[in-house]
Amino acid sequence: MSRWLVLGGTRFLSREVAAAAVARGHEVVCAARGESGPVPEGARFVRVDRDDDDGLAPLRGERFDAVVDTAIISYRWVREALAEFGDTAGHWTFVSTMNVYSDLSRRGDGVDAPLLEPRYTDPEGPEDFGAYGSIKVASEQAVDEVVGDRALVVRPGLVCGPGDPYDRFGYWPARFARGGRALVPDAPEQPFQMIDVRDLAEWIVVSGERGLTGVFDASGPAMTLGSVLEEMASAVGALDLELVPVSTESLAEAGVMPWQGPRSLPLWLPESHHGVVDRDTGPALKAGLRFRPVAETAVAALEYEYALGIERERQAGLTVEEEAELLERTDMTRESGGQPRVAGREPANDRE
Ligand SMILES: NC(=O)c1ccc[n+]([C@@H]2O[C@H](COP(=O)([O-])OP(=O)(O)OC[C@H]3O[C@@H](n4cnc5c(N)ncnc54)[C@H](OP(=O)(O)O)[C@@H]3O)[C@@H](O)[C@H]2O)c1
Incomplete structure (x- = not known):
């Protein structure tokens, strides 16, 4: 059993990660505002607001064997989490996206495909959502700088299944x-490629246990x-x-x-x-990703x-x-x- 921090844990992927970690016998802390829903049974909820100045203060001084950060579109959040827990965390998973690639028309590429230019500032509002991929690139860089020796960077494709807040697959x-x-x-x-949220979450947790590092495109079979x-x-x-x-x-x-x-x-x-739905996911498969x-x-x-x-x-x-x-x-x-x-x-x- 080890101590896990899931930044989030009240919605879709991060919640499923927390549930999988609890099911696998870990002590799990979920840090969120609590606005999206409850954390899974067996996890401890700590209220944080990452938009606040010093938003992670309620967790200060805690140490974790594994941290999972799914920060969707904030470079600042990623840097602050790294500053708070990067020195002491045993393993770090950052959930990125396939939108980091600069040419999404290219089919069959893997993680070495060219990336967008990084963007180090957060969006001004919802209309600025085009910055998503660039902010993820900057966030991945920050993860690499601080915990590169212990980091798993997961670039999922379309994540589907129960709890999906986006209404697409459903x-x-x-x-x-x-x-x-x-x-x-x-x-x-x-x-077309997709990944069930439960398969992705299970893989993230098992990979954290194994100390898997590197960057992976994570989606299902072609x-x-x-x-x-x-x-x-x-x-x-x-x-x-x-x-x-x-x-x-x-x-x-x-x-x-x-x-x-x-x-x-x-x-x-x-x-x-x-290119979003046709990637080389062979390396993730070799690293244990399974699909239902x-x-x-x-x-x-x-x-x-x-x-x-x-x-x-x-x-x-x-x-x-x-x-x-x-x-x-x-x-x-x-x-x-x-x-x-x-x-x-x-x-x-x-x-x-
Ligand atoms: N869905 C897809 O198809 C897809 C595809 C590719 C990549 N991804 C990536 O997958 C990851 C997971 O995305 P997801 O949609 O499942 O969401 P998620 O990251 O699992 O859920 C968002 C979490 O952030 C918390 N949160 C929101 N605002 C907060 C704040 N100010 N302070 C603290 N916590 C806050 C929410 O909790 P509260 O609201 O309770 O605070 C919630 O627990 C993301 O990195 C996304 O970029 C998703």
Whole structure:
């Protein structure tokens, strides 16, 4: 048993890391404001606000065998945590992102691919979120400077599963469970990788125990968007579910956004970003990262969707009305014999 500090622990990945560390018999301290939710059972909660001056003061003087920092978009937070615990921590995990890479159109690259220029100042507001990757680069550098000999830097791809606050992956299980004609992007060959939050968390904890160091792209096996949607549809789709593929050109014309956000079809990505979902994750696999089947993640994500309320206003995806309007438009294009924008396949056969 060792002492773990999880900076966060009240939401999604950091919470799952804390839960995995507790389950593996460690003493776990979670440091957060407590606004996102409770820490897992068995972990100790210490209230800190990293936005405050000297925000980590409540933990001053404590020593940890392992520290996990998932700081999403703050260079200052990362530096302050390193200043507070870097000298004494036995192992340090910093959770970064694949957005650190400067050219996200490049497919199959590994961690040596060129990075963005670092940015050492934090965003001024939500509209400054474009700084995400650059701030992570600066944060990784800071980790390397202070605890480079003991540090694991994890660059996850799309993290999915229960507790996901981003509404992206969960859109599909929720949509497929509702059944009927579901509009999907006609991009079946798009590369796709994802990692279940529980698999990533388990690996982070096991790696901390082993003292694994280095930088890793952490995501699942190479798949295609088409196969992933099919697998989810088979796992959680209603009996009358029918996938209706619509060309990506038509979607773009209709103002449907890829990947995330309102009026989007989540997980669909333009080629300019295929490098996010097509990386060489062989080294992480060799280092013990394991993945559960997509179907299992879909089932858990659906349960979480039900817990959140399937009718809620989502941060990502199409509303029922938007989808109906797009399907109608698609049908009209077909009927008018105009340029068919719907893929030539019969949707009902898509799942077989
Ligand atoms: N989700 C993805 O697909 C994805 C992909 C690539 C990389 N990542 C990376 O994965 C990591 C995990 O992201 P996540 O979304 O799961 O979030 P998370 O880091 O697990 O959760 C955020 C934590 O920060 C705490 N927090 C927020 N404001 C705080 C403050 N002022 N002071 C102290 N604590 C504060 C929150 O707790 P309170 O609100 O209770 O304070 C919460 O526990 C991040 O590094 C992200 O960049 C995620």
